[in-house]
Amino acid sequence: MTPPRQFYLKTGLHVPFIAPWSAETPLPYEITKKVRPDGREGIGYTDELSHADRRNSNLWVRWPALRGRGKPDLAAIHPLRQRQAMSHMLCMVCGNSTFNDDFRRWGHRHLFIARAVEGHPIRDGEVTDTPPVCLPCAVESVDACPHLRKGHTAALVERAEPWGVAGIVYDPRTLRRIPAPADKELTEVADEDPAICWTLAARDLVALTGCTPVDLNDLAALSTAA
Template sequence: MNNRAPRQFVRQGLRVPYIAPWTGEIREQPALERRHAHKGGGIAYVDEHPLHDRSAGILWVRMGAVRGAGKPLLASVNAPRQRQAMDRQLCQVCGGTTYGATDRRHLFLLSERQGKPIVEGEQTTAPPLHESCAAEALRDCPHLRNGAVAARVESPEPWGIAGMLHDPMTLAPRPSAQRGGLTLLPYTSHRLVWAVAHLDVVALRGCAPVGLDELLALTV
């Protein structure tokens, strides 16, 4: 296994997270059409590419994968890299593996929790982090200043996707009340055929709380 982290980018003195998109990666989203019933029904892109636009039968948002192209968009997420980080357990900040030499657990840091702990089986779209990268994120990320919590997790299990649902009749988007308008859908949901996936979702199993002071001490 290659443990080396990808190239790191710095803007205005801050490291650009691995999963952050760049302006050069943004793609115009194609029009949607109804998918033939013999292909599973639901929605499809009018110019859909069978090898690139779906994963396990699920339609995904189009986005490039050319880190460093243009300017970073720190408030958003690059869909291909987020999926890669979830699948391979890569740090969302540096992109290196979060598998330890002795401790096989992974550190997860969730934002805007106002003190609520991470509970067993909780779903998240946030990939894991190294402890030092988590400390950096706590120091620099505005979203984490509104109340973050951390836990070491034994098993982040695939659960589903966060996607934009579309009306079965009009195909118009149906945003949720969550930030970004995305809806969390398990892989068992019949509504997946009407969604464009943006993010992978995992369920956290074997959670042990971690104090933020312990992580912040690493920035001293």
């Protein structure tokens, strides 16, 4: 796999791989009822291209891939690059594979970081839309990201197993959008939930298992020593 091109802010920090750019605006669409590839009824596009618009029978938002054009939106997430990063375990910041030397050194585990919620560590069974991160980018992120500077947690994770998607859920009868929970931008829907047939997916969700909390400074020191 060819390493992705890197883009930087004037400060010298990375523009995250999963950040959208101003030229990458969502494409217009019209929702209708359709029979999904798996035989179940659900939503579809009126002008659907099944090979491009679905993954695992689930309908996905249409976003162009024009990385590097315009200005980056550091507070947002590009749906398809997030999905790519989660599917292939790419670093969410630089876009390179996290199946690297550190992965092998850490006993075939990936590094995940998250904002600390009431000081809780990343735990087994936790569901997340945040892809893994390589160690140098993790150290950069906790220094650069205002949310992570307020408090973060990190863990080495054995498995990131598919759990579902986050997206916009439509009413099966009226095809009207069902509002997301008050504290969420999108609604999280598990793969086994019938509502997934009526969900326009915008992010992949995984469940983390085999989680070992770590301190990034200690991890960086060990990596340097190696």
